Amino acid sequence: MNLLAEEPAASATPAAILDRQGLRESSARTYARWLPIVPVRATGMVIEGADGRSYLDCLSGAGTLALGHNHPVVVEALHAVLRRGAPLHALDIATPEKDDFVSALLDVMPAELRHRSRVHFCGPSGSDAVEAAIKLTHTATGRRGLLAFTGAYHGMTLGSLAATGATGPKERVPGIAADVTRLPFPYAYRCPFGIGGAASGRLGAGYVERILDDPSAGVVSPAAMLVEPVQGEGGVIAAPDDWMREMRRITSERGIPLIVDEVQTGVGRTGAMWAIEHSGVTPDVLVLSKAIGGSLPLAVLLYSEDLDVWAPGAHTGTFRGCTLAIAAGAATLRFVAAEELPARAADVGERITASLRQLARATDCIGDVRGRGLMIGLEFVAPDSAPDVAGARPAAPALAQRVRAEALGRGLIVELGGRHDAVVRLLPPLTISDEQADSVVERLAGAIVAARRTLVAGAA
Secondary structure, eight states: OOOSOSSOOTTOOHHHHHHHHHHHSOTTOOHHHHOOOOEEEEEBTEEEETTSOEEEESSHHHHTOTTOBTOHHHHHHHHHHHHHTOOSBOTTOOOHHHHHHHHHHHHTSOHHHHTTEEEEEOSSSHHHHHHHHHHHHHHHHOOOOEEEETTOOOOSSHHHHHHOOOSGGGTTSTTTTTTEEEEOOOOSTTOTTSOOTTHHHHHHHHHHHHHHHOTTSOOOOOSEEEEOSEETTTTSEEOOHHHHHHHHHHHHHTTOOEEEEOTTTTTTTTSSSSTHHHHTOOOSEEEEOGGGGTTSOOOEEEEEGGGOOOOTTSSOOTTTTBHHHHHHHHHHHHHHHHTTHHHHHHHHHHHHHHHHHHHHHTOSSEEEEEEETTEEEEEEBOTTSOOOTTSOOOBOHHHHHHHHHHHHHTTEEOEEESGGGOEEEEOOOTTOOHHHHHHHHHHHHHHHHHHHHHHHHHHO
16 A cells, blocks of 8 residues: 555645645744745755746754755665664664764864864754753753853754844743853944954953953853854854964863754854864864754764763664665765865855845845855945944845845745845755856846845835
8 A cells, every 4th residue: 555645736836735744834933934845856056946947055953954855865875774774763772874974974074173072962953952061961961051142043943042142932931041141242243342353352252351350240150151153043244263272262161061063054154174273272062963963863972081970861762773874974074075175165154245246236125145155145235324333234124034035936935034134045965067156146146136026015
């Protein structure tokens, strides 16, 4: 008996599917609200919708698809597991596939992490891995409290949401961030100190050090500091390397474990295999998910063996032993390293960013173009409004939304983020071709011109 339909039912038209989703699924839907397509096939960077249209995917599963959709290396890894008849679900039991994944992961780690770390498999989401990191450091230090940063995004479960900067999701969850001390993240364009530029990082580092040493600052001795080397959902804001090194020095000198969240930045995305390599920082805990599963759900922690004080069962998860994800992840890690895709991401990212900066100079509605590797953001601003003391104009979320919609109409999928969702974000796969990179810039440029024209006409 074949329980899988060979052909979609007559009622499975794109419009019918979208209508049923609206009726049956949660009001918490996000991407589905602005991306009214029904993908049926995907290869590399290209998605084909049920309506027959094709799209260049600069969302990549929010950074999950390092190699794009259905890469042959990933597909073969999945087929190999199925051909062997390996158990698809193994909890945290040792399997050949898991052993191979851990070897592949450690092989591409900086030496300081490779030789002194323990690996913990979490539930298969970045949020759960962040929860595990928070729990681990609280257990190991015996302290409470967490240092986190403005603009941060760490997930939607209670602990990870408490550390997240956005206030909207937390407004109806009383007391969620009671033990979180919020620190200023260096943001050159919208400097928290109102001065902008490189001084933002220097002032921020000094502020962190002073507040930790001030007995009247109200900060209890924290269990950890949690930081992203590049804030993705926060608007593609890369932490300066000097600032990252200062955070490592400050935490080391005070015995505070440093947790680095590389859920989105890992596996070559920023132009290095791991974003911490840009600064040379060695964290006490490294949080990984998204791309390490080769497009399937997987999350792990790497942490210093000095912190390995957990009792058996201290942090578990039913789906931490998904053999397909583990095999796909190992294949992806090895392919990214062998093909030198981090360097490719750096080169193509710089090429795209340079083109977008040239575009920004020709328009008055892009306040900043920034990023690292193939994490790229364009911040849209209100051109007719006065700038603040640091020279930044007010965010223009309506314009950013219009650009996203115009891009989709041109067959380009992009996402928004940052303050007020005014930053258009690009997260193409590391396998993007030169021709596709040029097409992304061309389609985005056309979307910006059309969006600007539409809003000007609407205001007239």
